[in-house]
Amino acid sequence: MKIGELSKTTGCSIQTIRYYEKEGLLSTPERTEGNYRLYGERALKELEFIKHCRSLDIPLTDVKRLIELKNKPEESCASVNKLIAQQLALVNNRMRELKALKAELQQMASSCTTENTVEACGIIKSLDS
């Protein structure tokens, strides 16, 4: 299949697919006589793997490392484990941040009644303090 079809079946934009190729995350595809990229089942799987990793917010550098590890099936997966644990720690941190953030925003939202002027606005006041 050509890049347009791969894009549709995976939901990745065409530019993103080309970008992943450039970054060495997708293996170099064959080309037609007219220089169009040609993909098969393998590319589809590679792309789905990347998509899945990205949906977990795993950065592309780490995705690349995971792909390299996948290609060394006999090695220990301790580093895979570590990578996921780090990712989990990041997510936990971010969640904690967002909770605090949410609390403050809610507090702010409740301090403003729409009839106010900017001058009297509780939101502006709390941002100022």
Added chain:
Amino acid sequence: MKIGELSKTTGCSIQTIRYYEKEGLLSTPERTEGNYRLYGERALKELEFIKHCRSLDIPLTDVKRLIELKNKPEESCASVNKLIAQQLALVNNRMRELKALKAELQQMASSCTTENTVEACGIIKSLDS
């Protein structure tokens, strides 16, 4: 005070301060004879306001709008209210995403015992599916 001192008292890096100025978020400071920026109480307050907004993940374009609104104290603060509500909605969305993310990462982490090889690794398997 000069930019270094402002940087230390606010915790904003020097480059960030200059960046905010360039983007029109900080008012243009006076200069010494040697062309050094000179700041006073006002700049300090402006910068604290921006910092507070940023700590709430409010994008700089919106911070700019808030600053403009602050300077029109007689207008209605409905738009301030709306902006904060949108920000809250964003945060809520992101929290929902992160919850799902965390669940999957935890699931993955628990599917890997460190003694495994990459080949048998539960994490790689679940990323593949």
Added chain:
DNA sequence: CTTGACTCTATAGTCACTATAGACTTTATA
């Protein structure tokens, strides 16, 4: 045979910074 859809490469833009180079100014030390 031409129109339109698709693809190609190369480049610039996004956001909010961070980092660097190379020059200038000011302060501290010898």
Added chain:
DNA sequence: TATAAAGTCTATAGTGACTATAGAGTCAAG
């Protein structure tokens, strides 16, 4: 007083993970 060190200046490039655009080439249908 000379000089070294610290601070500041502007301008530019880099970050991550894309997205958008320009301008050219390819291919299938009418």
